[in-house]
Amino acid sequence: MSRRTVAALSRSLAQGEFSSTELTRDYLDRIKKFNGVFNAYITVTEELALAQAAAADQRRARGEHGPLTGIPLAHKDIFCMRDVLTTCGSKMLANFISPYDATVVERFNAAGTVTLGKTNMDEFAMGSSNETSFFGAVRNPWDTERVPGGSSGGSAAAVAADLCAMATGTDTGGSIRQPAAFCGITGFKPSYGRISRWGMIAFASSLDQAGPICKSAEDAALMMNVMAGPDIKDSTCVDMAAPDYMATLNDSLKGLRIGVPRQHLAKGLGAEVESALQEALKLYESLGATVHEVDLPNSHLSVSAYYVIAPAEASANLSRFDGVRYGYRCENPVNLEDMYKRTRSEGFGSEVKRRIMVGTYALSAGFYDAYYLKAQQIRRLIKNDFDNAFKDVDVIIGPTTPHTAFKIGEKNDDPVTMYLEDIYTIAVNLAGLPGMSIPAGMHNGLPIGIQLVGKDFDEARLLNIAHQYQQNTDWHLQRPEV
Numbered sequence: 001m002s003r004r005t006v007a008a009l010s011r012s013l014a015q016g017e018f019s020s021t022e023l024t025r026d027y028l029d030r031i032k033k034f035n036g037v038f039n040a041y042i043t044v045t046e047e048l049a050l051a052q053a054a055a056a057d058q059r060r061a062r063g064e065h066g067p068l069t070g071i072p073l074a075h076k077d078i079f080c081m082r083d084v085l086t087t088c089g090s091k092m093l094a095n096f097i098s099p100y101d102a103t104v105v106e107r108f109n110a111a112g113t114v115t116l117g118k119t120n121m122d123e124f125a126m127g128s129s130n131e132t133s134f135f136g137a138v139r140n141p142w143d144t145e146r147v148p149g150g151s152s153g154g155s156a157a158a159v160a161a162d163l164c165a166m167a168t169g170t171d172t173g174g175s176i177r178q179p180a181a182f183c184g185i186t187g188f189k190p191s192y193g194r195i196s197r198w199g200m201i202a203f204a205s206s207l208d209q210a211g212p213i214c215k216s217a218e219d220a221a222l223m224m225n226v227m228a229g230p231d232i233k234d235s236t237c238v239d240m241a242a243p244d245y246m247a248t249l250n251d252s253l254k255g256l257r258i259g260v261p262r263q264h265l266a267k268g269l270g271a272e273v274e275s276a277l278q279e280a281l282k283l284y285e286s287l288g289a290t291v292h293e294v295d296l297p298n299s300h301l302s303v304s305a306y307y308v309i310a311p312a313e314a315s316a317n318l319s320r321f322d323g324v325r326y327g328y329r330c331e332n333p334v335n336l337e338d339m340y341k342r343t344r345s346e347g348f349g350s351e352v353k354r355r356i357m358v359g360t361y362a363l364s365a366g367f368y369d370a371y372y373l374k375a376q377q378i379r380r381l382i383k384n385d386f387d388n389a390f391k392d393v394d395v396i397i398g399p400t401t402p403h404t405a406f407k408i409g410e411k412n413d414d415p416v417t418m419y420l421e422d423i424y425t426i427a428v429n430l431a432g433l434p435g436m437s438i439p440a441g442m443h444n445g446l447p448i449g450i451q452l453v454g455k456d457f458d459e460a461r462l463l464n465i466a467h468q469y470q471q472n473t474d475w476h477l478q479r480p481e482v
Contacts, residue, residue: 009023009071020053020071031116037139038148039135040161041116044116048084056069072165073164074168076154076170087135088201089133089134092321104200108168124201124203132150141480149181152175155168155169157179159183170203172429173306180213181439184447186436188212190224194242198233203317204310206309207430228459250467253464254289259292261294261398265398273403275441276440277398277450280441302426311358312372314352318356321348323347383431395454396452402421405446425451428453433455434455437450438469440469442478
């Protein structure tokens, strides 16, 4: 059961092939057996899951179910869940029990899904390898000596290892798409503002976006039908009704204009990734699409701009973690200043402290104009580049990552090299556009992902393009031997 896609599980539940309770127990058994290997979960909510599964079975018996009723999922541990430990992968929140549900959690609960637990992640979503978590590194199910990507590595590993049917993630600079590529699954980052951020612990408020992590574009569409839509509790969530993402999945791709950025086929891209990309483009051409070269002249500045803007916003957002109201507090502080200093020094990991210091510096008097303001101006140029490209094409396709998953510990001594892991994904966040990674090949037993980028709020078209590719390939169906 556990190896099936969400869409397949939904059909089986509707046909009475098995119950949600049976399905949930199957996933819980796999978590007990394999989570010690992959470290994908921080918290497993077994009692809650079985209660929700029983309720889902009753809903189905009454005919009150939807497509996701009774489907087990996991939430990235950045989403607040009422009466459940919500750590954000940090010592700072290692004892925090949330008093409320995030909007995303509320919507899945209303849809009748079953929550298996909270997944591991880079501390406060800061990282590209899931090695910065206070609870230890997550291991890639394809090779346990390699990283699953980050920051949503726990969610990606859980889906790839069949420890849940689907999972939520967040993407600030590639944190859904990069782990999806490394783990051979589908990861979708919607347009900024399409999904509510209320109850999602903030890293960089103008960049963070929640999204689905799952096995196929069809599964992502099912999840988007639950997740997307306005929220009066979040002023950054657009007041615009979301479409039915399932309705256009099977639309023809005839006449589709695909743009390939010339900057993405330059030095630094692995030959195996470029080969997989070219094969994917050939397939799209066979489906009626045309391929065109496009120019994103400021894309090389995206990493530099991001690592000013994101740390600056993190510096402001993480100032609330001071030991006063909730979370970690140092022992026996001498005075208030000592409590602040030692709480934050002891509670945050090295990567989080590094980014707080960079961000505070960029926002300080005398440096704001030189760094933060300049980075925001570059951000506008990057958005203009995408707008110009989309005048001539309908979608942009390129690599998700420069190479396949690297080994655990390989890049820990060089933060700049680690930051470059997101070189193809960051610009999409700076521009606020929808982007997704889909499996497109294998190299030496490791998955390769390609990235699709769409126009503002054109998620339905992006899902359609990905689904048609997956209807003609089986890369998304391949699973590691667990």
